[in-house]
Amino acid sequence: xxxxxxxxxxxxxxxxxxxxxxxxxxxxxxxxxxxxxxxxxxxxxxxxxxxxxxxxxxxxxxxxxxxxxxxxxxxxxxxxxxxxxxxxxxxxxxxxxxxxxxxxxxxxxxxxxxxxxxxxxxxxxxxxxxxxxxxxxxxxxxxxxxxxxxxxxxxxxxxxxxxxxxxxxxxxxxxxxxxxxxxxxxxxxxxxxxxxxxxxxxxxxxxxxxxxxxxxxxx
Amino acid sequence: xxxxxxxxxxxxxxxxxxxxxxxxxxxxxxxxxxxxxxxxxxxxxxxxxxxxxxxxxxxxxxxxxxxxxxxxxxxxxxxxxxxxxxxxxxxxxxxxxxxxxxxxxxxxxxxxxxxxxxxxxxxxxxxxxxxxxxxxxxxxxxxxxxxxxxxxxxxxxxxxxxxxxxxxxxxxxxxxxxxxxxxxxxxxxxxxxxxxxxxxxxxxxxxxxxxxxxxxxxxxxxxxxxxxxxxxxxxxxxxxxxxxxxxxxxxxxxxxxxxxxxxxxxxxxxxxxxxxxxxxxxxxxxxxxxxxxxxxxxxxxxxxxxxxxxxxxxxxxxxxxxxxxxxxxxxxxxxxxxxxxxxxxxxxxxxxxxxxxxxxxxxxxxxxxxxxxxxxxxxxxxxxxxxxxxxxxxxxxxxxxxxxxxxxxxxxxxxxxxxxxxxxxxxxxxxxxxxxxxxxxxxxxxxxxxxxxxxxxxxxxxxxxxxxxxxxxxxxxxxxxxxxxxxxxxxxxxxxxxxxxxxxxxxxxxxxxxxxxxxxxxxxxxxxxxxxxxxxxxxxxxxxxxxx
Numbered sequence: 181x182x183x184x185x186x187x188x189x190x191x192x193x194x195x196x197x198x199x200x201x202x203x204x205x206x207x208x209x210x211x212x213x214x215x216x217x218x219x220x221x222x223x224x225x226x227x228x229x230x231x232x233x234x235x236x237x238x239x240x241x242x243x244x245x246x247x248x249x250x251x252x253x254x255x256x257x258x259x260x261x262x263x264x265x266x267x268x269x270x271x272x273x274x275x276x277x278x279x280x281x282x283x284x285x286x287x288x289x290x291x292x293x294x295x296x297x298x299x300x301x302x303x304x305x306x307x308x309x310x311x312x313x314x315x316x317x318x319x320x321x322x323x324x325x326x327x328x329x330x331x332x333x334x335x336x337x338x339x340x341x342x343x344x345x346x347x348x349x350x351x352x353x354x355x356x357x358x359x360x361x362x363x364x365x366x367x368x369x370x371x372x373x374x375x376x377x378x379x380x381x382x383x384x385x386x387x388x389x390x391x392x393x394x395x396x397x398x399x
Numbered sequence: 400x401x402x403x404x405x406x407x408x409x410x411x412x413x414x415x416x417x418x419x420x421x422x423x424x425x426x427x428x429x430x431x432x433x434x435x436x437x438x439x440x441x442x443x444x445x446x447x448x449x450x451x452x453x454x455x456x457x458x459x460x461x462x463x464x465x466x467x468x469x470x471x472x473x474x475x476x477x478x479x480x481x482x483x484x485x486x487x488x489x490x491x492x493x494x495x496x497x498x499x500x501x502x503x504x505x506x507x508x509x510x511x512x513x514x515x516x517x518x519x520x521x522x523x524x525x526x527x528x529x530x531x532x533x534x535x536x537x538x539x540x541x542x543x544x545x546x547x548x549x550x551x552x553x554x555x556x557x558x559x560x561x562x563x564x565x566x567x568x569x570x571x572x573x574x575x576x577x578x579x580x581x582x583x584x585x586x587x588x589x590x591x592x593x594x595x596x597x598x599x600x601x602x603x604x605x606x607x608x609x610x611x612x613x614x615x616x617x618x619x620x621x622x623x624x625x626x627x628x629x630x631x632x633x634x635x636x637x638x639x640x641x642x643x644x645x646x647x648x649x650x651x652x653x654x655x656x657x658x659x660x661x662x663x664x665x666x667x668x669x670x671x672x673x674x675x676x677x678x679x680x681x682x683x684x685x686x687x688x689x690x691x692x693x694x695x696x697x698x699x700x701x702x703x704x705x706x707x708x709x710x711x712x713x714x715x716x717x718x719x720x721x722x723x724x725x726x727x728x729x730x731x732x733x734x735x736x737x738x739x740x741x742x743x744x745x746x747x748x749x750x751x752x753x754x755x756x757x758x759x760x761x762x763x764x765x766x767x768x769x770x771x772x773x774x775x776x777x778x779x780x781x782x783x784x785x786x787x788x789x790x791x792x793x794x795x796x797x798x799x800x801x802x803x804x805x806x807x808x809x810x811x812x813x814x815x816x817x818x819x820x821x822x823x824x825x826x827x828x829x830x831x832x833x834x835x836x837x838x839x840x841x842x843x844x845x846x847x848x849x850x851x852x853x854x855x856x857x858x859x860x861x862x863x864x865x866x867x868x869x870x871x872x873x874x875x876x877x878x879x880x881x882x883x884x885x886x887x888x889x890x891x892x893x894x895x896x897x898x899x900x901x902x903x904x905x906x907x908x909x910x911x912x913x914x915x916x917x918x919x920x921x922x923x924x925x926x927x928x929x930x931x932x933x934x935x936x937x938x939x940x941x942x943x944x945x946x947x
Contacts (some may be wrong), residue, residue, distance in 0.1 A: 187699050188780070194560035195850070196781045203771035210742055210762060216753065218760070221681075229683040231937055234740075239690050242739040243732060250728040257724060261778025265717065265791060276608035282514035313554040314647060316712055316787060320853025323784035327713045329648060330553060334714035347862075351787040351855040353713075354548050358470050359858035 187339060188264055194321040195256040202249060211326065221260065244374045267337040271303035278315035278328035281357040291381045296348065296365045299373035316352035319365060325351055329390060340367035412820065413917035431516035431693055432920060437502030438818070439523050439585030444490055444498060447530055451485035452480045459842070459876035462869045465861055472859040476545040477560075479857060481537065483548030484565060488572045489530050491803055492661065494613075495668035497526070497579055499810050500607045502818060504583060506911040506918060509927050512587040522578040527947025529572035536564035547857060549658070552639035552650040556632065565633065570625045575617045576664070583607050592910075594929035596691045601909045601933040604692055606671025607873060609695040613660045615669075617703065621657035624650070648713050655706035656816065663702040667695055669766075669806030670737055673759050676813050677741055678934035679907045680756040681748030685934050694733035700729040711782045716891040720779055727777035734770055738763060751938075753905065755830040758809035761836045765801025769794060772847065790850025796843045808886065815890065816904045819895030820917040826888035834882025841875025909933050 220226070274296070275286040285296045298304050308317055308328040318325040319338065326336040340346070349359035368376060414434050418426035427435055458478050460800060461468045470478070501519065505512055513519050537543040544565040546555040555562050587608050591600065592819075600608075627638050628650075637643030639650040678685045685691065707715060707723040715723075741763055750756070772794040775781050816822055845868035850856075854865050861869065903912040911918070912928060931938075 192780045194786050195778055196775060196784075199778060199781070201772070201776045203774065207764075207767055207771065210738065210767060213742050214745060214760060214763065216752055217742070217748070221745065221748050221750050223682075223749050223751050226747070226749050229681065229936060229940060230747040231684045231935075232686060232743075232747060233684060234687040234690065235743075238686055238735045238743070239736070239740075242735055246732055250731060250774065253723055253774055254648070257778025257780045257782070258721060260778075261720060261783065264780070264783060313557060314551055318787075318853070318855060320784075323780075325712050325783055325786055329713065331646070332648070332714065347853070349853070349855055353476075353554070353857040355545070355558070356476065358476075359472070359855075359860040383672045 187337065188260065189321065189323050195253075195260055197255055199253050202253075205215075238273065238298065256366040264336070267305050267335065268303040268339075271305035273307065274298075276306045276308045276317060277287050277311055278317065278354075279311040279312060279351070280355055281350070281361040283317070283361070283363050287377070287381075289381055291377070293380065295363055297373060297376055297380075298340060298365065299341050299370040300340050302370070303337055305335065305337045306367060308334045308336065313354050314352045315350050315354050315361070318349045318351035320349065321346045338388055340365070341399050343369055345353050376398055390394055395399045407448055411915065412661045413915055417918060417920040418626055429520070431503050431512070431520050433501050433512050433516065433519060434818075434918060436519050436523050437498050437500075440493060440497040440501060440526065442704060443523075443530060443676050444493055445529055447485050447489035449883075449887070451482050451490060452880065454482040454485070456581075456880055457935075458875055459873045460480065461859070462861070463748055463873045464601040464869075465863055465866060467860075473542075473545065475859045476857070477537075477543040479660070480544050480743075484533060484569070486799075487548055487661075487665070488569055489533070489665050491665040491799055492572075492576060493526060493579075494665075494803065494807050495672060495810065496583070496664075497522070497612055498609055499603075499672070499807075500579070500583060500668065503814065503911055504586060504604060506589065506914070506922050507604050507909055508587065508590060508595055509910050509929060510586065510590035511921050511923065511926075512591055513582050515582050518578050521584055522575045522582070525571055525575035525578070525633060528567045529570075529575060531566035532564055536561040536568065539564060539863055549654060550628070551654075552645070552647045553641055554626070555628070556640045563629065566625045566628060569667065570622055573622045573625075577618045578612050580611035580618070583611040584615065585590065592926050592929050598689065598692070599929055599932050600692075602674035602685065602695075603668070603671040606667045606674070606690045607694045607695070609699040610667045613699050613703065614663050617657050617660035617664075620653060621661075624653040624657065627653075631946075648710070649848050651710050652707065655709045659706040659709065660699075660703045662795075662798075663698055664767075665803050667698060668696065669762070669803035670698075670734075671808040672813075673762055673808045674737070675909070676809055677744045677945075678756050678936070679813075679905050680751045680753055680759075681745055682751065682906065682940060683744070683748045683934075683936050684932065685740070686743035686746070687736075688932065688934075690736055691740050694736045697733040698730060699734070701726060705730055708777065708782070711779060712786050722784075724777055724779050728774070731770060731774060731777070734766075738767055738770070751906075754825060754832055755809045755813035755905070757829070757832045758805050758812060761839075762802055762805040762809060765805060765839070769797030769802055772797065785850050787855055787856045788850035789846040789856055792856050793843050793846030796846070801839055805831070805835070805839075808832075811886075811890065813905070814911075815893065816900030817916045817918065818896050819897070820900050820915075821893050822900045822904065823889055823893035823897055827877075827885055831882050831886035831889060834878055834885060836882075838879025838882050839879070842872050843875075845869070845875075857942050869890050897919060906939065908935055908939060 277284045284292055286292050308326055310328040310330045315328040316325055317328055322338045323338055326334045346364045346365040348365050417429055457711040461470050461475055539561050541559055541561045543559050545561045630636050631638045631640055637649055639645040674685055674691050705726045708727045737819055849865055849868045900916045902915050
């Protein structure tokens with residue numbers, strides 16, 4: 181489905197599998213006990229039921245043990261989340277604008293693209309907003325997602341582990357072509373990125389290339 | 400005492416014969432008898448349910464393969480909106496409380512009716528009006544709403560579809576829900592039979608009590624929110640719409656402050672049904688009565704404080720994230736306590752494996768899976784990844800359908816003989832249990848894989864790598880629908896031609912089984928005096944042993 185990971189993916193998967201593991205064990209225990217009781221204490225095998233009103237130590241046990249486990253799960257979830265909001269210093273700032281039904285990425289020099297190119301392994305900080313309705317930028321491979329909401333700026337960050345491209349999807353329902361609001365995140369080697377960035381910036385500025393040199397800032 | 404009461408009414412059609420001097424349909428739609436009102440709800444709700452199932456069925460068909468399969472994108476968006484609105488506001492919320500609560504709550508606590516019978520009828524009329532308005536909005540020019548059942552601003556402000564009629568419908572349905580809640584609280588406080596202390600109350604009544612408080616306290620918030628949306632649309636006051644200077648996130652908060660407690664309005668009565676049915680077929684008392692009763696109240700209380708866990712990706716403060724995640728884990732504990740007590744109730748019972756119990760066993764497993772996936776969603780790091788994906792859709796269908804839906808199926812098969820005075824055929828009922836259980840799990844379990852592998856929800860189209868899961872799921876939907884058809888047909892045949900039901904076909908110990916099937920108009924000839932807890936099998940089993 182997706183390979184490769186960001187700093188978060190391993191942690192999220194570990195947390196997820198930890199909860200899945202405990203859940204599976206408890207579920208098997210519950211189902212096993214249930215099915216066993218249904219057969220062992222069927223009307224035929226056990227014609228005379230025993231009235232058991234309850235058992236306080238048991239009630240305490242199955243309140244306290246889940247509580248401890250749940251607090252462990254909560255803690256793992258919180259720790260992972262802290263990594264997601266802790267943006268490293270020097271991350272490349274890119275502005276993301278969502279609209280029905282496409283994305284625009286704006287680089288520090290003003291370059292705008294519809295595909296997100298980044299240098300591999302470098303932290304990237306995205307500032308998200310929307311021009312119309314709510315959207316949500318979702319990079320499944322990195323296990324991260326953040327809503328793009330009009331009049332608001334939300335932050336997310338990541339760094340790419342390897343040179344390849346990843347899917348970016350919209351996760352907040354936004355109308356007719358919501359399912360097609362996909363774009364790509366492309367991680368390039370830093371030299372390749374530099375070349376792309378320079379060429380693309382030059383190319384983008386061409387249509388607006390001023391006749392008088394030196395006025396390009398007013399573009 | 401109880402044996403006598405039965406013989407007095409044996410062989411009659413009970414309250415069905417008492418039309419209150421009205422004829423035809425008027426004997427129903429103007430009746431203030433809680434049993435007739437319960438059945439009115441059953442009929443209206445049943446129609447909405449089958450319609451919403453049909454919408455879901457078409458949605459699954461569309462997901463069979465990538466690209467267009469049967470409907471266009473706009474139709475698909477409308478379908479999931481209507482499926483959600485109808486299932487939530489017209490089926491699950493009123494489902495157990497309005498149908499089985501109305502019919503059985505007064506009987507379970509030894510009363511002749513609810514405290515406000517006329518208000519009760521008004522609730523149904525409001526329910527019908529809201530439901531019809533929702534249906535009419537589909538056919539008005541502009542087309543059916545396509546916002547999803549959450550009506551998130553700004554999309555709901557921008558779309559040209561009929562959002563306002565749908566909002567007004569939800570507003571009216573809210574009043575119906577509040578009035579029912581108010582009625583049940585009053586009824587439980589004021590009308591319990593002599594000797595029925597709080598801890599002799601059947602657990603279904605406890606769950607309805609907890610639910611009713613949520614209905615009364617939380618529903619006004621959605622009413623106010625919907626009013627604010629209308630004010631914004633009609634008068635251009637900027638509240639939620641960013642182009643008018645409003646805040647769309649405020650809308651989400653207000654929406655979920657109601658809609659998360661509403662989730663407990665939906666599930667609590669289902670939990671009550673399990674606690675009600677299990678002891679009957681285990682022929683022993685429930686394990687941990689007080690823990691189950693109080694856990695309902697705890698769920699209602701803590702459940703009112705976890706709403707923002709639906710919004711972990713909107714960009715909340717870290718304090719908010721921390722607190723809402725923590726509370727989400729805490730609210731799981733009372734549910735876990737219930738599940739453990741249920742399984743313990745089977746221990747050393749003398750179990751009769753009838754159809755209602757089978758539905759309950761499916762409920763327990765499916766509700767547990769719903770709960771476990773809820774833990775995964777409660778963990779912040781995981782939530783960020785699976786929020787707004789099929790994982791969430793799988794989770795809430797496991798709780799709402801695998802839980803409440805199956806609870807309703809169980810209640811239907813458990814109380815059918817009492818409500819209609821007839822028995823259904825066991826064979827087809829078993830088949831329907833098997834088909835719905837297999838179909839349900841086949842339909843929704845793949846959702847967890849889809850979600851974790853990154854398939855967002857509310858997608859008309861999808862990447863080819865997801866197709867295998869969608870294929871399994873769609874085939875599951877066929878099995879599930881077949882199971883529902885078998886169930887409905889079987890129960891309809893039983894209603895027409897079923898064998899006459901005895902007063903107490905299952906050996907239940909609660910009060911409804913002490914009166915004839917169907918119950919007489921006034922329920923009880925003389926108000927019964929209650930001397931034991933609701934699931935006291937010691938005496939009953941002794942009698943069975945002496946006179947098998």
